[in-house]
Amino acid sequence: MLRYDSTSSSAGSSSGSLSSSSSSSKPPQQDIDGLLAGAGYKVRSSELRQVAQRLERLETAMGNSPADFSQLASDAILYNPSDLACWVDSLLTEFAEPPPTCSSDFIVDPVNNQTVVNSAWTTAEPHTPQVHQNITYDEQQSLDNQLTVVTAMEEDSGIRLVHMLMTCAECVQSGDLSLATSLIGDMQGLLTHVNTVCGIGKVAGHFIDALSRRIFQGMGGGSVNGGSAFENEILHHHFYEACPYLKFAHFTANQAILEAFDGHDCVHVVDFNLMHGLQWPALIQALALRPGGPPLLRLTGIGPPSPDGRDSLREIGLRLAELARSVNVRFAFRGVAASRLEDVKPWMLQVNPKEAVAVNSIMQLHRLLGSEQTRNSPIDTVLSWIRGLNPKIMTVVEQEANHNQPGFLDRFTEALYYYSTMFDSLEACRVQPEKALAEIYIQREIGNVVSCEGSARVERHEPLAKWRRRLSGAGFRALHLGSNAFKQASMLLTLFSAEGYSVEENEGCLSLGWHSRPLIAASAWQAVPAWDNHMSSS
Amino acid sequence: MVQNHHCEDHETVGENKEKRPKFFINDHVDILIEILKRLDGRSLCVAASVCRLWCTIARNDSLWENLCFRHVSPPPSSVRSVVLALGGYKRLYTGCVRPVRSRLGRMRKASWSRDEVQLSLSLFCVDYYERLGGSNSSGRLVGESSPSSLMFLCKPVNV
Numbered sequence: 033m034l035r036y037d038s039t040s041s042s043a044g045s046s047s048g049s050l051s052s053s054s055s056s057s058k059p060p061q062q063d064i065d066g067l068l069a070g071a072g073y074k075v076r077s078s079e080l081r082q083v084a085q086r087l088e089r090l091e092t093a094m095g096n097s098p099a100d101f102s103q104l105a106s107d108a109i110l111y112n113p114s115d116l117a118c119w120v121d122s123l124l125t126e127f128a129e130p131p132p133t134c135s136s137d138f139i140v141d142p143v144n145n146q147t148v149v150n151s152a153w154t155t156a157e158p159h160t161p162q163v164h165q166n167i168t169y170d171e172q173q174s175l176d177n178q179l180t181v182v183t184a185m186e187e188d189s190g191i192r193l194v195h196m197l198m199t200c201a202e203c204v205q206s207g208d209l210s211l212a213t214s215l216i217g218d219m220q221g222l223l224t225h226v227n228t229v230c231g232i233g234k235v236a237g238h239f240i241d242a243l244s245r246r247i248f249q250g251m252g253g254g255s256v257n258g259g260s261a262f263e264n265e266i267l268h269h270h271f272y273e274a275c276p277y278l279k280f281a282h283f284t285a286n287q288a289i290l291e292a293f294d295g296h297d298c299v300h301v302v303d304f305n306l307m308h309g310l311q312w313p314a315l316i317q318a319l320a321l322r323p324g325g326p327p328l329l330r331l332t333g334i335g336p337p338s339p340d341g342r343d344s345l346r347e348i349g350l351r352l353a354e355l356a357r358s359v360n361v362r363f364a365f366r367g368v369a370a371s372r373l374e375d376v377k378p379w380m381l382q383v384n385p386k387e388a389v390a391v392n393s394i395m396q397l398h399r400l401l402g403s404e405q406t407r408n409s410p411i412d413t414v415l416s417w418i419r420g421l422n423p424k425i426m427t428v429v430e431q432e433a434n435h436n437q438p439g440f441l442d443r444f445t446e447a448l449y450y451y452s453t454m455f456d457s458l459e460a461c462r463v464q465p466e467k468a469l470a471e472i473y474i475q476r477e478i479g480n481v482v483s484c485e486g487s488a489r490v491e492r493h494e495p496l497a498k499w500r501r502r503l504s505g506a507g508f509r510a511l512h513l514g515s516n517a518f519k520q521a522s523m524l525l526t527l528f529s530a531e532g533y534s535v536e537e538n539e540g541c542l543s544l545g546w547h548s549r550p551l552i553a554a555s556a557w558q559a560v561p562a563w564d565n566h567m568s569s570s
Numbered sequence: 571m572v573q574n575h576h577c578e579d580h581e582t583v584g585e586n587k588e589k590r591p592k593f594f595i596n597d598h599v600d601i602l603i604e605i606l607k608r609l610d611g612r613s614l615c616v617a618a619s620v621c622r623l624w625c626t627i628a629r630n631d632s633l634w635e636n637l638c639f640r641h642v643s644p645p646p647s648s649v650r651s652v653v654l655a656l657g658g659y660k661r662l663y664t665g666c667v668r669p670v671r672s673r674l675g676r677m678r679k680a681s682w683s684r685d686e687v688q689l690s691l692s693l694f695c696v697d698y699y700e701r702l703g704g705s706n707s708s709g710r711l712v713g714e715s716s717p718s719s720l721m722f723l724c725k726p727v728n729v
Binding site: 283286308309310313314316317318320321325351352354355358359360516519520523524526527 | 648649651652655656669670673674685686688689691692693694695696698699700702703
């Protein structure tokens with residue numbers, strides 16, 4: 033039988049009615065938890081954890097025998113409802129709930145309980161890992177009980193981790209590297225007490241790694257941005273499978289391109305990052321089935337050169353050509369190997385003046401941004417030659433985040449929030465090993481944002497509002513993505529059957545987010561006709 | 571209930587009314603096809619296990635075409651060549667149409683929209699493309715486990 037340890041377990045003497053008179057011996061007032069006091073409950077701060085555990089056990093007991101409980105609830109006489117711990121105990125004893133069979137030092141024995149709670153509150157004791165090992169999985173209710181208790185403890189550690197991360201980032205920004213280093217050590221210690229399989233622990237782990245890389249290896253960031261093109265393609269592919277962001281990007285862009293190509297017989301798509309070419313089968317199929325028959329489709333795929341004599345661009349081109357042949361679409365492919373987008377010159381694309389051009393950039397334009405706003409920065413150069421091609425449509429999909437701020441702390445904070453949300457959304461994916469590799473993909477982005485500087489930092493994400501200003505300034509005007517794109521995106525999300533994703537429409541642009549935090553935004557643009565003799569205005 | 575007889579009993583096709591009519595559905599393949607055309611996916615697969623004749627008929631892609639598009643206003647004729655090129659109607663149904671419809675809650679509903687058809691076809695096409703990659707790969711990691719972009723739709727029931 034559990035006893036509430038310091039105060040007496042029996043309440044006052046009033047009978048029948050629920051009274052709010054205080055019981056016999058009250059604990060000292062200054063120890064009362066402030067927040068609960070505001071709600072009308074008096075619980076000592078040091079006993080919060082025990083009370084929480086018991087409430088959870090009570091909830092489990094309620095779930096297990098609802099019939100008993102309803103009878104109990106009508107029969108129970110609560111003498112002092114504001115003394116939360118007390119009446120929870122009394123209800124529990126009424127149930128005569130047998131203690132869960134696992135990890136007894138964690139819940140049952142009130143004597144040990146006291147010690148465990150105290151030590152866990154101040155210094156992180158290694159009890160949490162034990163819980164995971166000792167759990168008997170055949171007792172589902174006790175398992176749930178354990179996990180909810182563990183979660184309560186972890187939330188606390190998780191919050192501390194976040195605070196420490198912010199402090200560490202601040203130290204890095206101000207140059208206090210010794211303090212930053214010691215914080216890294218502390219955080220790594222704290223990580224062992226947090227569940228790093230999911231939640232804040234996992235994201236925090238990646239950020240701690242990135243910070244330590246920044247501190248110890250300098251701004252080059254080691255080989256974060258390295259990794260061969262082959263590896264990148266595989267990670268990208270698994271990121272495509274594991275979560276809907278890239279699928280959303282591809283399908284939305286394809287819909288816009290399809291609508292823009294309506295009525296044209298010769299069309300040319302320029303893809304700024306071909307990868308495995310996963311975007312294009314759907315477009316080829318849609319063109320094959322469009323009323324009036326398919327056009328002649330040319331695809332120019334830009335990608336990094338492959339090192340070992342393999343021509344990966346050509347291989348992808350051949351695959352796409354085979355698919356196009358199967359569905360009777362006249363197709364021509366051209367690969368342009370360039371390690372950086374700014375190395376591409378428009379003549380390499382061999383655009384025919386008579387064809388309708390679509391430029392497709394899925395998360396590529398941000399790589400052209402530098403931190404300095406110089407006159408002829410790569411982004412301006414590229415945007416101007418895109419404009420020179422006079423494309424029918426330019427589809428731009430970018431991460432909806434502000435990771436290009438000059439101040440490190442701001443950037444770090446924003447990245448922490450953004451990637452935590454993204455990792456949360458990844459939890460919904462059940463398919464392994466896609467999920468693990470997708471996480472590595474995201475981890476590399478985090479590493480680049482946090483630990484690299486200068487030309488090594490290529491993940492310079494900017495939010496949609498900034499891109500709108502930039503593109504309008506470069507001579508483009510926005511095209512509205514139609515309702516078809518929105519419907520398709522919504523349907524795609526329903527197929528993912530994870531409850532948290534949401535599509536939003538924002539002045540003609542679509543964004544996909546997790547629980548109302550937009551994470552990726554898609555927009556479409558057209559070149560404003562220039563009043564130039566050499567350009568044909570459309 | 572349809573009788574499935576193994577003994578040879580020749581009967582003239584047509585309206586031959588005997589005193590004790592013996593009607594073996596297997597002798598009237600056209601009627602059998604008409605009946606099987608109206609079944610749902612699961613029943614069609616069950617039907618395929620009845621006997622060799624039914625199995626052959628059930629494997630016929632046109633039955634599955636009917637199943638995919640029976641609730642849609644007739645799709646353009648070009649759809650057929652595309653679907654056949656990408657792997658056939660049975661594959662389209664089992665891989666895309668059925669999971670898409672059930673996820674979208676459309677199994678009971680009579681009709682579904684062009685957008686849903688389009689989406690299914692697009693997903694089917696991506697799946698075909700990935701299968702192409704699997705067969706053509708030369709030791710790439712992609713070819714080995716061949717992550718299918720339709721995996722998020724699949725439950726491990728092989729119809």
